[in-house]
Amino acid sequence: MGEYVVRPLAPDSWDGFAGLAERHNGVFGGCWCTWFHTLSADKERTYEGNRSLKRRLVDEGRAHAALVYDGDEVVAWCEFGTPQELPNIYHRKQYAAELDVLPDYRITCIFVDKRYRRRGLSSVALEGAVDLIAAAGGGVVEGYPHDTAGKKQAVLYNGTRALFERAGFTYVRSKGANNCVMRRTVPVSPPVR
Template sequence: MSEFTIKALTPETFDDFAALVERNKGMFASCWCTKFHPDCAEKGQSAEGNRSLKQRLVADGPRARGAGLRRGPGRRLGRVRIPEELPSIQHRKEYVATAERLPDYRVTCILVERGLRGHGLAAIALRGAVELIAQAGGGLVEGYPHDTGGIRKKNSSFLYNGTRAMYEREGFTYDRP
């Protein structure tokens, strides 16, 4: 991992993040990593509005809302979304009712540059994000990987948060779907 650096998403690193998102067409439905925020596009916001929302959240947030992966001094290759809260998480009622403890951090999305997928960069990004969380004081980290049921061939564009197997290799334990 020494050839890679992980940087927290801050106002100073936002332009690198924005360039990565733009190269990947705004990510999923131009969400700009705001999908579970109440002001996201699904509630009438445009892609540009989501970009502005994300920039505002990064400027306002006291804790990292993401981390970026780069190789050497080159451009950003990937990113990890780490929100503190998800006010619009899917199935929130069931989620809260079955949680033993709410997490301090959540890994909700991992984006790796389209042409670089399948080379282990998501695991490096996840590991780096966990290290940034530890440097910030740590806490319970929850992830939402896809359980592929052992099927090795999946379209990587649909694995926007990595696989359960990857998380388990990185030391996460399975709790519930």
């Protein structure tokens, strides 16, 4: 895994992120990884509308992701942010009714370039997001992966329970029919000297 480098999504890394999204039709039908940013009625749901929204959020510092690079090319990402930045989660009503702790951060989307799948890049991207969260001050981090009981599924927008368990997350409860809430407390990383 030493050949891959993780960098944060930022205005100066937008082109790499956009390149990966464009190679995959804006990801998940043109979402541009914006679905979790806004409640459904709050935005125009088109390829260009989603692209513009994501670009604006990145420029404003309100969209975060760990970008995984192979050389100069972004080949995977893991989106994260505060609940205020990412209010739209699947099964939101159930989640709110069963809420015990509001996390400091959410991990909502993991995506790997189709040419790089089955190489462990979901793990690299997830750990990259955890490292960026630690550098930003750490805290309680939640993910909402698919709880597939080992069965293969076609679309796994946020990875699997097993992926999150390998990254040190603990199962909290189910959410919807095939998702769950996973949690990890991430300590602040010490400053680099």
